[in-house]
Amino acid sequence: MPLADLNDIRQLLVCPRCRSALAEEPAGFHCTAPACPYHRADAFPLAGPWPVLVDFEHSVVDRDAPMGAMGAQVSVGAENLPAPLRRLVKPPNRVAARNVDLLLRDLPGPAPRLLVVGGATIGNGVGAVYRDPRVEVIAFDIVGSPVTQFIADAHHMPLPARSVDAVLVQAVLEHVLDPPLVVSEIHRVLRKDGLVYAETPFLQQVHAGAHDFTRYTASGHRYLFRRFDELAAGAVTGPGTQLLWSIDHLVRGVTRSAFAGRGTRALLCWLRALDRLIPPDFTRDAAGALFFLGRKRAEEMTAQEIIGYYRGAQASERP
Numbered sequence: 001m002p003l004a005d006l007n008d009i010r011q012l013l014v015c016p017r018c019r020s021a022l023a024e025e026p027a028g029f030h031c032t033a034p035a036c037p038y039h040r041a042d043a044f045p046l047a048g049p050w051p052v053l054v055d056f057e058h059s060v061v062d063r064d065a066p067m068g069a070m071g072a073q074v075s076v077g078a079e080n081l082p083a084p085l086r087r088l089v090k091p092p093n094r095v096a097a098r099n100v101d102l103l104l105r106d107l108p109g110p111a112p113r114l115l116v117v118g119g120a121t122i123g124n125g126v127g128a129v130y131r132d133p134r135v136e137v138i139a140f141d142i143v144g145s146p147v148t149q150f151i152a153d154a155h156h157m158p159l160p161a162r163s164v165d166a167v168l169v170q171a172v173l174e175h176v177l178d179p180p181l182v183v184s185e186i187h188r189v190l191r192k193d194g195l196v197y198a199e200t201p202f203l204q205q206v207h208a209g210a211h212d213f214t215r216y217t218a219s220g221h222r223y224l225f226r227r228f229d230e231l232a233a234g235a236v237t238g239p240g241t242q243l244l245w246s247i248d249h250l251v252r253g254v255t256r257s258a259f260a261g262r263g264t265r266a267l268l269c270w271l272r273a274l275d276r277l278i279p280p281d282f283t284r285d286a287a288g289a290l291f292f293l294g295r296k297r298a299e300e301m302t303a304q305e306i307i308g309y310y311r312g313a314q315a316s317e318r319p
Contacts, residue, residue: 003137006149016055016156050144052151053158095236096125103197112165117154118172120145154182159189166195173200174214194296201289203242205249218284226301228294237288240274285312
């Protein structure tokens with residue numbers, strides 16, 4: 001697994017507030033800029049082996065929370081089910097696998113650096129990122145895990161500008177308070193012509209409870225990445241899968257049981273096959289989740305361009 005060692009990327013990390021260099025001490029890190037609020041010795045503590053590089057004044061991450069809890073295992077839901085049932089409830093994400101393959105083939109140089117935002121677990125379909133021997137993977141989340149090197153808030157990434165070649169942000173943007181700010185940070189840390197791959201829900205029920213905030217249509221998702229050229233975009237899951245999730249949550253509500261909902265979803269897993277029968281334009285208007293693969297550019301997409309971008313089934317209804 002090409003996850004970079006923290007010692008190898010230590011010099012790359014910067015203050016999330018002012019982006020000055022960091023100084024290390026036994027209990028953590030602090031900013032080297034005297035005027036920065038995080039210049040004090042205990043500014044960025046450790047949570048187990050993970051440096052907590054968070055601008056606490058502008059984050060939902062609480063500095064006074066028990067740091068041990070941040071390093072706890074975060075696997076939930078389908079990941080805890082037996083393998084056969086897990087494959088029925090949460091099948092392999094072939095869309096992500098295909099797009100990650102495209103991203104990896106397009107990465108430049110002999111040792112490209114790829115940043116995983118919200119990488120506390122290895123996402124469904126993106127395992128190739130961690131198997132490619134030439135890729136240096138940097139990953140963070142607001143919790144620590146065996147596949148992250150540090151804890152951070154995606155709104156204020158503790159990385160310098162133009163420091164990575166690609167960014168992977170799968171099923172994360174719905175969990176941040178300000179997705180445009182996070183995408184702006186992604187644009188900032190990417191080198192010229194850097195790549196981004198994102199997956200974000202559209203028609204999907206609330207998950208992660210109080211930490212679930214946002215959904216995007218296909219046009220809204222494209223405009224979110226308006227400072228990127230589109231290489232590929234479309235649906236991760238279609239109306240059949242979306243219907244399956246709705247039935248799951250209907251059963252949960254009627255029975256007050258998440259287990260009953262998941263069981264019903266497993267029994268009706270054949271509904272996913274309906275996705276294959278629906279044309280892409282109809283799928284875009286009723287997708288469960290959407291993906292975007294893009295390349296960094298300087299210019300923004302205009303408001304006029306995003307109106308013309310719409311490719312859904314209602315395009316023929318335009319005056």
